Amino acid sequence: xxxxxxKITFALGLSSFAIAVNAAELVVIVNPANPxxxxxxxxxxxxxxxxxxxxxxVDQAExxxxxxxxxxxxxxxxxxxxxxxxxxxxxxxxxxAPKEYHSNAEVKKAIAANPTGIGYIEVSAVDSSVKVITxxx
Amino acid sequence: MTIKPYIALLAMSAxxxxxxxxxxxRFTISGFGxxxxxxxxxxxxxxxxPNQAAGVTTSPRTGPDSNFGIQLTAxxxxxxxxTGQGLVRKNVTDNFGAELAWxxxxxxxxxxxxxxxxxxxxxxxxxxxxxNVGYANTMIRPPVExxxxxxxxxxxxxxxxxxxxxxxxxxxxxxxxxxxxSDNYAGFTAKLRNMSSINLVAENGPFTFRFGRVDxxxxxxxxxxxxxxxxxxxxxxxxxxxxxMVVNDTKASFTSxxxxxxxxxxxxxxxxxxxxxxxxxxxxxTSWYTMVGYRIGQFLPYVNHASATQDSARTVAGLPTxxxxxxxxxxxxxxxxxxxxxxxxxxxxxWDFNKSAALKVQIDRMSPGAGSNGTFINVKPGFTGPxxxxxxxxxxxx
Numbered sequence: 001x002x003x004x005x006x007k008i009t010f011a012l013g014l015s016s017f018a019i020a021v022n023a024a025e026l027v028v029i030v031n032p033a034n035p036x037x038x039x040x041x042x043x044x045x046x047x048x049x050x051x052x053x054x055x056x057x058v059d060q061a062e063x064x065x066x067x068x069x070x071x072x073x074x075x076x077x078x079x080x081x082x083x084x085x086x087x088x089x090x091x092x093x094x095x096x097a098p099k100e101y102h103s104n105a106e107v108k109k110a111i112a113a114n115p116t117g118i119g120y121i122e123v124s125a126v127d128s129s130v131k132v133i134t135x136x137x
Numbered sequence: 138m139t140i141k142p143y144i145a146l147l148a149m150s151a152x153x154x155x156x157x158x159x160x161x162x163r164f165t166i167s168g169f170g171x172x173x174x175x176x177x178x179x180x181x182x183x184x185x186x187p188n189q190a191a192g193v194t195t196s197p198r199t200g201p202d203s204n205f206g207i208q209l210t211a212x213x214x215x216x217x218x219x220t221g222q223g224l225v226r227k228n229v230t231d232n233f234g235a236e237l238a239w240x241x242x243x244x245x246x247x248x249x250x251x252x253x254x255x256x257x258x259x260x261x262x263x264x265x266x267x268x269n270v271g272y273a274n275t276m277i278r279p280p281v282e283x284x285x286x287x288x289x290x291x292x293x294x295x296x297x298x299x300x301x302x303x304x305x306x307x308x309x310x311x312x313x314x315x316x317x318x319s320d321n322y323a324g325f326t327a328k329l330r331n332m333s334s335i336n337l338v339a340e341n342g343p344f345t346f347r348f349g350r351v352d353x354x355x356x357x358x359x360x361x362x363x364x365x366x367x368x369x370x371x372x373x374x375x376x377x378x379x380x381x382m383v384v385n386d387t388k389a390s391f392t393s394x395x396x397x398x399x400x401x402x403x404x405x406x407x408x409x410x411x412x413x414x415x416x417x418x419x420x421x422x423t424s425w426y427t428m429v430g431y432r433i434g435q436f437l438p439y440v441n442h443a444s445a446t447q448d449s450a451r452t453v454a455g456l457p458t459x460x461x462x463x464x465x466x467x468x469x470x471x472x473x474x475x476x477x478x479x480x481x482x483x484x485x486x487x488w489d490f491n492k493s494a495a496l497k498v499q500i501d502r503m504s505p506g507a508g509s510n511g512t513f514i515n516v517k518p519g520f521t522g523p524x525x526x527x528x529x530x531x532x533x534x535x
Contacts, residue, residue, distance in 0.1 A: 040305070042305050042342060043302075043304075043305055046302060046305070046307055051302070051307040051340050052300070052301075052302040052307050053248050053249070053300055054248050054249075054302065062492060076401070078435070078489070079492065080435070080489040080492060080495070081399075081489075083272075083492070083493065083534070084272060084273050084274075084495075085273075087169065087267070087270055087272050087273040087534050088264075088266070088267045088270070088273040090167055090208070091167070091169055091206065091208060091222065091266075091267050091270045091273065092239075092258055092266035092267055093208070093210065093220035093222070093239060093241065093243065093253075093257075094266075094298070096165060096210065097167075116248075
């Protein structure tokens, strides 16, 4: 398993992260067709906080610990703060809240199917159907 | 209250059942609400939100701060969608009534550009669009000193929204054009025509900067107090003063700036706005507030200071101050000083006790200025203030 992770991260040109890899490490993923190659977590957070419509964010399930960890890491916010931010956009009809998927595999499938999709999964779930653009520590 | 909003709500609830039957999720239904109790420490005046006909005194009531909204969005194609929002609250009458808050068709032309046609939110203030969504806000209500300046909440017409990111800064520019009619709790109707609205928002990390400007031609219909004094002034030869008081196709504007900060545990929200009109019956005013909060886990305690002052004269010059005609001056001055003068200090806490619900408790100390009843209504003779307002409520979204 560890070998596999190393291979994948190496293949993605992220070998420097391989040392730090553990099961809970999260990565931000996009569709392989997306021209973006990397971005800062501040840039990535714009999509997940509804500040930029360029990419379509998808979320993990509300009850998922990955979701809480992701928002803590990417923008230092609790899920309830994120929900309050989205409710500002939703109830003005300016945007719809991110769709929820219930596993890494489902998120990956949604991103692989949507050229403008952006999501987050555990690094161990990464495969060639998606492209990693940010790793979160 | 007319029948129309009910029909809209019925249509929406019919659509809800469709939404739940629909698997491809072309319909999204979402809702929000606040269940709150509000009370004050005086029986001499009622505390109410802007444009409510009835408020509260010493017995706790649900009226001022409770509401319920439901929103349906139907996606017709990738680029075309329809959104309707119904809102139930107490407003210009002393009943919980249903209103059609917004109803618009939205065409997304590109990732950066969209057009909306129908009834859209009128972005007078920084939190205009979600002022009724308690869950989206820190405080239990928008500061009444500022949000009473322009009570209109929507615009019937069209708008264009441009959104783009430059590095880590995102820009939203909105331009709207249309009209709106607003019934006032005092019994008159304010009509805004040729209304244009510019709303610019820049967000960078924890900072949000906002500039807004609304221009319109304002006409006030059926304001018997105003009509009486204008008629009397004209009759007794003060027609130039009368002309300055008439509100008919009168130039009116509201200019405001806002700041939001959400940096580490510190939360700041501040706005400053100026109202200007060409009639002395709708006084020029300045209003502002600053809220500072500090997040401690799921708790967000905050303090707020708000102020409303009048820039134009509260007395009308050139009228006799003695003799039988001084009644004209009294009448004219009461019209020219109709804007509330008030400052308030508030303290409160928001507790996110649940994933989709928050509990808020807020205490305000509101001090009407000299010669003003502040934002209080149904005032008894001799009322002065200051007044303490207590409120507790639960905000939820679904």
